[in-house]
Amino acid sequence: MIVSVSETTGIPEPTETTSDDAGAQRRWSELVARIEEDRRAYFEADAPVSSDAEYDARMRELQALEAAHPALATPESPTQSVGGAAAAGFATVEHLERMLSLDNAFTTDELAVWAEKVNRDLGTDRPGLLCEVKIDGLAISLVYERGRLVRGVTRGDGRVGEDVTRNVLRIAEIPQKLTGEDHPDVVEVRGEVFIPVATFARLNELQAQLRERAVEESRARSGRHTAGRKPFDVEQARIAALRRFPQFANPRNAAAGGLRQLLDKKDGLELEAGLARVEGLRMYAHGVGALQWEEGEHAELERQSDAYTLFEQWGIPVSPHNRVVDGLDGALEMIEHFREHRHDIEHELDGIVLKVDALARQRRLGSTSRAPRWAIAFKYPPEEVNTRLLAIQVGVGRTGRATPYAVMEPVKVAGSTVRQATLHNQDVVRAKGVRIGDVVVLRKAGDVIPEILGPVPALADDGYPREDFVMPARCPECDTPLRPMKEGDVDLRCPNAKSCPAQVRGRVEHIGSRGGLDIEALGEVTAAALTQPDVPDTPPLVTEAQLFSLTLDQLLPIEAVVRDAETGLPKMDDDGVVRRRAPFRRKLSYTKAQRAAAEESGETLSDGAPSASATKLLDELERAKTKELWRKLVSLNIRHVGPVAARALAGWFGSVEAVEAASEEELAAVDGVGPVIAAEIKAWLAVDWHQDILAAWRAAGVELATPGHPGPAAMAEADTGPTGPLAGLTVVVTGSLEDFTRDGAKEAILAAGGKASGSVSKKTDYVVLGENAGTKAAKAEALEIPTLDEDEFKALLEGGPEAL
Ligand SMILES: NC(=O)c1ccc[n+]([C@@H]2O[C@H](COP(=O)([O-])OP(=O)(O)OC[C@H]3O[C@@H](n4cnc5c(N)ncnc54)[C@H](O)[C@@H]3O)[C@@H](O)[C@H]2O)c1
Ligand SMILES: [Zn+2]
Structure with a gap:
């Protein structure tokens, strides 16, 4: 059997089955052994050895194998049984009705296949479906006799579970006595216990x-x-x-x-x-097991959703996220909704469960020995995977902070390949309990940065060499002894701000970034080449002071070692020579005739001409000299002075000179600056080598003032509040926009002189509606406030209300 990785889910999926029966039998035994081991670790020890994705892939391979070789599908196979068993230390209890697992679908196509089969078997075309979030917790069965909680039991193997009543009694949310009147003789309430x-x-x-x-x-x-x-x-x-x-x-x-x-x-x-x-545990009910009423009148249940209504009357919590929909389309809508909003609710979820709502139909469809046919769980791509921690390295950033980060075997998770994750500081490394060489659980949720959760303890003795991480005492880039960020802080920094190559590189990269001078040719790689070339020995930029006086002669000789993106190690040619790249030089070749002619005339032939990157970089640097003042203020790399504060400073003072002349109080008084930033600016200006940067930039022709700006005194006199297309207007953005992040939209409103607010009120002038705009849209309508789509929002930012 060959397993490949699905494009859409990132989950390995079987693609081919072997026709060799002996081979199939062997593979079957292997898989069953692994799955049983995984189940023991997950259900009995609560300490998984494999990731869910690995487990699911094994189960799917086993199912495919059994589909191709039906003889293998014995009742002992994990495909025919519910995972788990009662662990030692607990009394066991037999369930009145079996607790089943769920079949899985990993793609919407698989879901459609299930829905078609349901339709065929029921002879309907749009059965009412109960859609629920699949809560990532563990199943519980609560047995109530005449309204009193008598037992809480785990799923176990589905037939017999563990008696955990004593712990269940401590869960505040689970009623020990049901409210309301009409209670059955016996009811098994099934649900999920979870930690929010x-x-x-x-x-x-x-x-x-x-x-x-x-x-x-x-x-x-x-x-x-x-x-x-x-x-x-x-x-x-x-x-x-x-x-x-x-x-x-x-x-x-x-x-x-x-x-x-x-x-x-x-x-x-x-x-x-x-x-x-x-x-800390909570519970939502998601099913009914045995249900026996006393003789006589009692509530009639037609649908599973009716049971939930009854549960609520009894005081049993039911998930607020459930929806009853009409056919598969509604279910798909919910699936797409929670794909986006997976992290916006109180608990973790790993999928959406679809259930045929009508109980008579559920009975008609029945169950296999493992799972009901009337339900299916759609699973989202996994957010947690296992991988090997190969090394822990220490990086130094723009501000000197020394951060340990993990280098891992590359692994695909949540749609991208991850190789590195920050570990923040040595205390975090210790708290996570990871050693170099461990198999670790890596989590990447949506756009959130990847995080190592901890080692897989069961694999601690897998024979792979382990090593404890020790935080270095010196900067890995300039060998300066590291110091705490602040007195008593665990976070360390390199105090050599002026010439630590890592910090200069970081600052230069920041200058080129979009929020800085937006110099496309000055990215991470170029910043490194300018500050730490392998040839020549002395970099053209010892600090950023020389950035705007760079010359072609300085660029041409630069060579950098080519490194492997995965390992960070230098790449070599076939004959063992380290590969180098000259980013700013284009090799020239000459014909024999040209060489001869040159020799004759005594002319020396140059072997390199400026590359397109070289001319582009110099051109863009030249153009940057006259860009907006706020971009230059950001480029000074003053702590906390980002685009918002820089725009405020530039708007008020109009020149670096005026900023230098202002007192700390005057700086702090500017809207959007404040005392913390004011103090940072003063501290920055007091440093000699910072003054050298200003002097060098001025000498190189960098414009450090906004032409025509009247200066702060005139501004104070004419202080009529903010100016710009949005002056005097309050704008609320809700839902997600295509071209703006939340903060980006706010910043754009501020920059246009407007006010960005988080809530809709009578004072709101416009509400911008993005994708999945929620209650704010309704509120805007109720208050008759004009709403804008993203294009109209862009027009407003450019030209104010007249542009609409
Ligand atoms: N990492 C491992 O080694 C390992 C081992 C075994 C199982 N697992 C994980 O567990 C899964 C298999 O376990 P399973 O057999 O319990 O199946 P399952 O978790 O895929 O589905 C069944 C369970 O879902 C739960 N559930 C949550 N919300 C629900 C809802 N709204 N309605 C109904 N049920 C809901 C119930 O507890 C039910 O028992 C695997 O897919 C994997 O994610 C992992
Ligand atoms: Zn350093």
Whole structure:
């Protein structure tokens, strides 16, 4: 069997089956063994060995194999059973009605196939579908007898589960006595226990606090009986504390572990942690198991959604995200909605569950031994994958901050290939408990930057060499001893701001960026070539002071080693010579005749001419000299002075000179500046080498004033508030726009002299509606405030209300 990766889901999928029966049998056994191991780790130990994507791919390969070789589909196969088993330490309970799993669809095509089959079997064309978010937690069955909670049981193998009643009683949201009148003799309420995302973050904070307290406790203990004992080792104590109170990798495993813990066996800090974990649990009901009424009158249930209405009357929480839709189209709409808004709700979700709503139809469709035929779970591409942590390197940024970052085996997650992830500082590395060489869980959610959640503990002894990370004491780029960012801070920085190559490179790159002088030819690679070329030894830019006086003669000799994008190592030619690139030089070749002629006339032939990048860079630098003043202010790399503050400064003062002449109070008084930025500006100006930058730029012809600006005194006199196309107007942007981020839209409104507000009121002049605009659109309509689409918004920014 060959497995390839699906373009759309990023999940490996089977593409071909072998015709060799013995081979199929062998592969089948292999897969079953792996799946059983995965299930044990996931359902029984709450500590997965594989990622969900790996597990799902194995299950799908197994299903494909059995489809091609039906003889293999024995009742023992995982495709025929519900994963999980009762773990030691818990009493077991038999469910009155079996708890099943769900079949999965990974593409909307697969969903359509399911819907067609349902239609065929039912003889309908648009059955009412109950669509629910698939909550990433663990299943629970709550047994109520005549309105009283008698038991909480995990799914186990679907037939027998674990009795977790004692923990269930601690979940505030689960009623111990149902409200309302009409209660059945017995009902099994099925639902999902989960930890909300916000609670999850708090639990991890608590774990960190408990680690600190554990270290303090052991320090105090060792102080009490010192005689003949080893001195207190804080490193050892921290490592021990980390083992007792690890950082939780994700809400699902934290929830599963929280529900399935034996609190009676705990005391002290462990008990505190355990209680917080179980008390952080919540539950939404998503199904009904056995349901027996006393003889006589009782509520008639026709649809599963009716059952939910009943649950709500009884005080049992049901997800607010459920929708009943008419046919597959409505379900697809919900799937697309939550693909975008996956992280906008209270808990993690990994898909959308579609259920035929009518109970009579559910009965007609029935179930397999593993899952109902009347339901299917559509799964989104995975956001968590496993990969190997190859190294931890330390990078130094524009501001000197030294940040450890992980270099991983490249892995595809949430639609892109990830190789690196920041680890922030040495405390974070420690808290995550990762060592170089570990298999780690990597998470990338949508546009959010990738994050390493932690190691896979079960793979700690896989034979791959491990090494602890030690934060270097010196800057990896300039060897200056690192210092705390602030007094007592764990974050470190390189104090050599002026000439640390990493910091100069970062600042030069910032100057070229779109929010700076917007110099297309001055990106990351060029910034590196100008500040750290491999040839010549001394870079043309020791600091950014010389940026605007760069000459062709300085550019031409520059050569940089070509590095492998994946490993960062220099690339070599076949004969072992390191490959170099001269970005600013174009090789010239000459014919024999030309060479002969040159020799004759005694003329020397140049072997290189300026490349297109060289002329482009110099041209763009020349043009940048007269760009808007605010762009130059951003390019000075003063802390906190981004486009917004720079625009405010430029608008008021009109020149760098006027900014220099202003007092700190005068700077702080400008709308959009404030005391913090004012202090940073003053501090920046007081540094000699910063003054050298200003002097050098001036000498090179950089315009440091807005031509025709009347100066701050005149501005103060004529202070009539902001000017620009949007002066005096308040604009609200809601929903997502094509060409603007949230902050980008705000910035554009401010820059045009308008006010950006977050809420619609009578004072609002325009509401811009993007994709999925919510309640604000309705509010605008109610208040009769004009609404704009994105194109109209752009017109407004350019030309004010007249342009509409
Ligand atoms: N990483 C691993 O090694 C590993 C191992 C086993 C299972 N898993 C994960 O678990 C999945 C398989 O587990 P499964 O058999 O429990 O199937 P499943 O999680 O795909 O679907 C069934 C479960 O979904 C839950 N669920 C959540 N919201 C629901 C809703 N609104 N309605 C109905 N049910 C809802 C229920 O608990 C139900 O038991 C895999 O796809 C994988 O994601 C991972
Ligand atoms: Zn440095």
